[in-house]
Structure formats: structure tokens, C-alpha cells
Amino acid sequence: MPEPHLVLRPFVAPEHRWSPGHRGVDLAMTEGGAVSAPDDGVVHFAGTVVDRPVLSLRHAGGVLSSMEPVSTQLRAGDVVQRGQAVGVLEPGHGCTASCVHLGARIDGEYVSPLMMLGLGRASVLLPTRHDEVQG
Template sequence: MPETTGALQPVSHRVASVTDSSPAIQLVDPSTTTGPEPVATTRPGWGWPVRGSTVMRRFVRPAFRWGPGHRGVDLAPSGDLTVLAPRAGVVSFAGMVAGRPVLVLTHPGGLRSTFEPVRTDVALGTAVDRGAPVGVLVPSSAAGHCRPRDCVHWGVRRGDTYLDPLALLNGRVRLLPLS
């Protein structure tokens, strides 16, 4: 049974709109916008940002800040290219970074989720609930690093520290036998 998604809650002061003709970088500080605080009263915690997705590549923490690693997870959709908010938050960035469309949600507590290659029509400063549609995956023919398949790269940061997004999901703990 498909998950129901929350409704978008518009901010009373529109900060900016994101279109193909928008500047390459648009930022908004969620603490300076007016409107409702993101509150996930009915759906606490974290959820999957892509329905029915398969993990193509896992998080690999770099040994040092500028070192090699994989600072997120790559999720291949099973068909639906809609990207959902994994937790309540505010759309704080939408634009092109290194030739790819990137979307950033800032969550309560200062965590930030980044998604690429993802385009959005959701206005900067808009508060969204967990499960709300926030964007659409751009097929690999246009951008992306999972070719030949399509995937969403999902990263999570606290300040300058990258976190494993899969560790934040509310999953079941399963004990496996040692032998």
C-alpha cells in the first residue's frame, strides 16, 4: 500500500521561486523567513525519500574531511521519480551545483538533506512535512552519476560533518545468527 504524503505548507512570505531561468545559486536562511515552523506531529522521525527504492551505493565516511568517500547514498527508484521529504523541514536551496540540479532541505536541529539530480517547483522557504513531494529525479541522460540507471544521491550533514542517511531511518532491528 503506498504511503500517504503530507501537504505542503506555504510560507506566508515567498522568498524566491526556482525556475530554469533562476540564478545558479539561491539560498535562504530558514530562521529569517516568516511562516510556520516545520512540525511533523503525525509522522515523526525519518522516512525514505524515494518510494520502493533500491540502495545502489552506500555511504562511505572519508578518512579525513577532504578525503575520498561517498558522502551519501544512491537510491534507484522502482518507477516513480518523485522525491519525498525524509523528515519535516524547510526548502533552503534549489539550484545548479557543478552542472547538476540540487535540492536542500534544512530540518529541525540543524541537519540538512541534499538531493541530486533533483528539480523542484517548491518555493524556497516552504515548510514541508515528512513524506511531502519536494522534487523530481532528473533522468540520467541529463545529469547524475549512476548511469546507465537513474538514482537520487541523498546526503545528510550536520554542519560540515556528513552522516549516513540510512542510519537515520526508522527501520526494524533484526538479529541475525552468528553462524
């Protein structure tokens, strides 16, 4: 995924696991272009899901990334390095322009994959109330 990363459709977290949302980002890419690994990892899955080719990589820290529609010659267990060409963008994701869908989960929960690309910031949870210290 060559830089800069033009986001065609952003990550939209679902309210609940079963709720609608956009569990990843769609990044502009040229059909037939090389897709790169977003970080060091190991191939978790490479194959077809429903009707499109999907590549999933397991990374450190419980992160699992997925890219579609991406065809690859890699197999589960293959080690990849950040920036390494891992597949080829195929047609079929349904963007307004040619794109790759990049998803990310940490310990099974969907998160914005822009963090892996250095384009997002980590969320910071702030207290909703201030407990006063009585003295």
C-alpha cells in the same frame, strides 16, 4: 522516494574532510519519478550546482539533507513535510541504474542519510580502554 529503498551505492565516510568518500547514498528510483522529503523541514537551497539540480532541506537537530539530481518548484523558506513530494528525479547522477543521491549533514559533518529513512542505526562510541578503579 518510494519504499523500499534499494541502496545502489552506500555511504562511505571520508577519513578527513578533504579525503575521497561517498558522502551520501544512491537510491534506486525511476527517472521522472517523484522525490519525497525524508523528514519535516524547510527548503534551504533549490537550484543548480555545477551542472545538476540540487534540493537541500534543513531539518530539526542541525540536520541538512540534499538530493540530486532533483528539479523542484520549491523555493528557499518553503516548509515541507516528511513524505511530501518535493521534486522530480532528473537524469545525470551516473549510477548503474536510475538513482537519486541523498546526502545528510549534522552540524556540517557528513553522516549516513539512511538514519533519516529508518534504515540505519545510530553509531555508538565505545571506550577504547577500561580505566580500573583503584580502591
